[in-house]
Amino acid sequence: MSLQGKKIAILIAPRGTEEPEFVKPREAVMQAGATVTVIGLEAGEAETVNGDLDPGGRYAVDAAIEGASASQFDGLVIPGGCVGADKLRASKDVIALVHDFVAQGKPIGVICHGPWTLVEADVVRGRKLTSYPTLQTDIRNAGGEWVDQEVVTDQGLVTSRNPKDLPAFCAKIVEEFSEGRHAGQAESA
């Protein structure tokens, strides 16, 4: 499966994004040939975590969220990490970007606590998805159908539960990013 010529964006919070959920999907789409842009809340560096609270790595932010547009990319990855995902959902610019990806029918991969951004963008209504289990009530209350599966694909929306699901998640996002736009996805926005 080749992502040659595809442009993929991956979000990172200033602190608290889950290390492997950032590193592994980025690696997977790059190895498939995509160009990856790391989008942060601000320019500079971001600091990931491992597990709940243990230090991860430091990563350069390629572009600040202000000015980023879904039209510049073919796909989006949203990692988890409780604190990181909580920071991402607090950004109006992040939520606008997520909403625009869905509105344009472009594929999105979201893992662990990442789906809070989908709840905030109000794009889970009528969609089937999974997440870290603590989000299931928030997702159901937002109108989504929450299921407990390693990886769930619904019209270009790929979701997984935690770092253990990363092999399945990475394979599926490469597949969906390769397929391109999903017209059905745009109906949720």
Added chain:
Amino acid sequence: MSLQGKKIAILIAPRGTEEPEFVKPREAVMQAGATVTVIGLEAGEAETVNGDLDPGGRYAVDAAIEGASASQFDGLVIPGGCVGADKLRASKDVIALVHDFVAQGKPIGVICHGPWTLVEADVVRGRKLTSYPTLQTDIRNAGGEWVDQEVVTDQGLVTSRNPKDLPAFCAKIVEEFSEGRHAGQAESA
């Protein structure tokens, strides 16, 4: 305002409860004369955080959540901390305890990310409350009326937004715990 003879429970997660949101309310109710029981997910010690991810202190857990009952206490405090509150909401025993406090009309003080436990227990429907701002969509989707105020009191449910609100929050929980049961609160459970 005296809490002499009152028994107050305060929840703590194994890791990730916000240090000042645990320490300050505990101090306030003890200074007012209450006996405080620190309830954790398991016996042993718990480790708080400061801000997002910086180490806080270590505290002894007085009682494990298994076997704890709302009938043993006159009031409950639920601190925030993103990771800590996420862990508390994942415990069925915590959610049952929160539900029982509300069902018995007993006063509860909840701050910051703590209200996720109220969403999980489905007790915010028709209630007016505040929280850390990232929870507002989850609270509205669960049927609550979210407002942006330093401290909100609704039929024995006291809520605040973040550590800066602690002086107002601590004064108000002492007042509500002193008043005792609120019959109107039981209607939400």
